[in-house]
Amino acid sequence: MAQEKIKNIMALSSLTLGKNEQVILDLGDHYVGHFSIDMKSVDSPMDAPLFLHLKFCEIPIELVENSDDYDGLLSKSWLQDEYMHLDTLPQTLELERRYSCRYILLDVIDTSPKWKVQFSNPTFVAQSSADLKKVKPVKTGDKMLDRIDQVGLKTLQDCMQRVFEDGPKRDRRLWLGDLRLQALANYATFDDQNIVRHCLYLFGGLPAEDGRITTNIFTSTEPIPDDTFFYDYGLFFVSTLSDYYEHFKDKQVVDDLYESAKNEIESALQAVNENDLVEFKQDFFVFVDWNMDFDRHTCAQAILIYALRQFISLAKLEDKQEDVLHYQAILNKLITGAKEQLFDSNQGLFWSGEDHEVNIASQVWMVLAHVLSDDDNKKLMDNAIEKLFPVHDIATPYMYHHIVVALFESDHYHDAVKLMKEYWGKMVDGGADTFWESFNPDDPAASPYGSLSINSFCHAWSCTPVFIIRKYITKEYDK
Template sequence: MQIFYKRLLLSCFACMCLLNGFLFSSKVQAQNKTTQATWIWYPGDFEVWLSNQMQNRRTERGTFFPPFWRMDSHYVLVEFHKEFNLTQPEEIELFTEGQYNVKLNGKMLSGYPKKLQLAAGRQKINIKVYAQDKVPAIYINGKTVKTDASWLATFEDKEWIDETGKASDASGTTYVNAGTWNFNSPNQKPSNFKLSTKPKYAIKTDVKGASRLIDFGQETFGFIKLHGLKGNGQLRIYYGESKEEALSPQKCETIDFVDVNLAKAQDSTLQLSKAFRYVQVETDAGVKLDSVSMLYEYLPVKDRGTFTSSDAELNKIWQVSKYTMELTTREFFIDGIKRDRWMWSGDAYQSYLMNYYLGFDEASVRRTILALRGKDPVTSHINTIMDYTFYWFLSIQDYYQYTGDKQFINLVYPKMKSLMDFCLQRRNQNGFMQGLSGDWIFIDWADGLSKQGEVSFEQLLLCRSLETIALCADLAADDKASAYYKNEAAQLKTKFFNSYWNADKQAIVHSRIEGKQTENVTRYANMFAIFFDYLNTQQKEGVKKNVLLNDKVQKIMTPYMRFYELEALCAMGEHDYVMKEMKNYWGGMLKLGATSFWEEYNPSKKDTEHYAMYGRDFGKSLCHSWGASPVYLLGKYYLGVKPLTAGYQQYLVEPHLGGLQWMQGTVPTPNGDISLYCSTSAIKIKADSGTGTLRLKSKIKPQAKGISVKQIGPNYYELSIPSNKEYTVKYKL
């Protein structure tokens, strides 16, 4: 069996991986040919380790404040290997993070070799690495032998030696593709990773006695730098997203106290980064300070998505949304930069979608998905929140649709199965999800929102999650599981509408208690059912009239759920209405001086009431990832660009001006960009790759040189757009 296994390994990576439950994509095969060495580790371990570093930096008024949920750790002992067929001898250099041993062609080498001489012919390298304080990782560089994503890794090689000294057959071991990111030199160790920084200076400083109020002009994140600090005593820093918070030493959310004992003036940078716009600095009489600046901390992500239009306010909304995403895109996609600085699956799910229309940073999506999932066994929902578990599933389907990255699907699929097993085992006797001990049913921050009984929103998300894992089972060639999940999804969808659809109300009711529908109708399940395309035409119209456009149904106050509400309305063709709502809601925050978008916005609140939440005067986050949703809405529903098949091999462009005179923008894809200009009489479009379908409404038959025009309905036309050439379409709105 060992010889057979080796032959499989040498002849075809795809066959070997199928034997172990993983089917590699062409993307992996392309990576196998890389000419650049990189650090590798067990996939997901660096992400778990780094998330632990980041999420445990949170403080509240100087007190350590760790996450609420179970934190996993990396595997401390990992074996890496790969086989090569060298045409000539080669010397390789070896670097590791942790203690290690090396086997060459099955023979253990003495000591800790830094260089290896490889003869021509078949060579197999095995390296076993142990580390507790960091992730076991290796970096090998030679002329052709280099570490990359094609190396295999395992956390248990199931190896033993019998009484004769014969090594065991390790064919029962599950090997997976090694994890990588962008650590491409031996000195660029994964354990040393830090975000980038750059200096930033205050726009205004007001000094009153021993206190000074420093304004950096906009919401920001980084390290306070104290210039010309000397003397003996204490310096106190009170941070504020608002001026009122910085001027409230007793109630501001974040503080720093610095003990000073310096005979000579020097500059000092604080060790922990914080979120703020304003800082108030107080000094004891014996402490002198010249000035205060900061080091802005950020993850470098190339700006690819763009948007501008004839509406100046809308352009500012897009720009502030973009900046909000920049601030909350860190080692991972986090919720808010001041308070939690954690990864919440619901927040991250929206960040992924915005990212696809902005930086298209696939690596950040993968890191966040892996870190949120953590390790088996599953003992609770992600973030302890039932709906956040389901958003995690949904995020994987979206990731595949936008990127076409089958390799990642195969990597994460086993984790999907164990998490879905956990969920399905917690259904009640009616086959529905219902909150059990330790489950947090979140849905949204809304006054008086019932979480009792069988909540329709949770069943809807479970149904979509089952459809998602069925798709991934197909991609992983797990036919038996695919059939099972498809059947479960179909049965649940039928049961859902039989149980929650109310024909008199023409809406999905909020919940069932003791097997009976409650009278309450909320927006949540109804709007998700629209963009999940679960409703027929009559049901959609009923939901739009009786729920989404009905002021008697409890309104949504958080940008979190406004995201989905406005998406549902866009999906129903209400682009003009959504444009007005977007300008009123996000424009309302701008009128109050917002430089990034908030966790919650209620227009009826006054003055400092806007900063309060969770029973604290300044508990609200004024920079929250879910506040940036106009980036997604404008990209997907106004520029109208979305993938029809995985990775934008085929895509749709269906622009909607929404009352604008013109708009233009760029939507990133895995293999280039799609650029669009649209006015009331002309559309210009160019795509770097893929085949596009342009759909538009026009009072006249559109004219476009070099492409055919097909009418698909009254004043409704479709054009096929090839890649790598700009096309101009004349039409009349």
């Protein structure tokens, strides 16, 4: 498929399209919403229905891929194709479904040899619960950082609908891993309290039968908790609740959800063995990143420490003295276990798993968990930069977020800014209007699902530069 001519949208109604003819509409930016268009037949009377294929695409590569050939891991139903027959024209086609796109392919499968179709008044009604006008653009003095911020803001805006969605194209639902980062990005920008509170109550109010917090909730019907559980995501319920309180000081929500948070901590602690280390059992899954090839034991230990620390602050807030003492003792043991059994003092790095694998994710999460002193944290990250940089084979902006924050938190400002510009900047250079769910600079065509076209190209967990820039660079936001 080649875009033969670029025309002004006002010229659309001067085109007539017959069998196998196509036109691509470019909205000029990424939007989420509903599409309608007027159609009429020209030439002879319409002696057959119009058979029309529409395809809604976030990035140009989706236009080129043929959905019929899709063979990825996720459902083909996520590809934003519509096929429809229109028995009579003129007609205004108003599509009921919501799409996430910048490009709209109008692909005329057939009219008849005797008539063609003419399109006019294409209308895309964009929707979001966030208003970009309310957010002051950053002025970092660095054009690339400013552009990264703009793209990040658009990403966050388009993922803010009735709930925080992970991606408006695919999944379109509330995921805990995304929620935690979206909420932080939101505090620094749109600052919508209601949506975060709403999402927290959904997770707290809809646990699985055994009390565990689900990874995600379906919200387009009556809310339904999914039946999947990630070790890290469950703990991030505690973390999101703690972040929410820190920002809004809204104690009522903590009062209501404290027991849910405690249950989640208890559930996570069941994975701790007699040596005070997290040890995976059969049904444990720790996400961390879409690269599934590195060991996650040490990440899990660090994330447990990270969340438990936040939980203890909630216990103090709730004045649960017994809980404070109980969990503080556990926290100390987890930290000691990590320092004594997982840290390789020769290398100055943490290892992970039985094979003593050294990977970047373990160092990052141990930095974020502040297991070491600030000085030792800085040294740990020095060693990580020396031995594990440049970062490679990390698949998601989600994990890059944690690496960049770990750099800032361990006093590596310039490395942090450099990595952020290299990583998110490379998406910007690649034409991103919104940041992508998955991006491995070493392999830009990679997909966790075996097909690039099923990836979400506006994904919540990728919007975090808007938080990072305001917190660590312009310092206009301090949680």
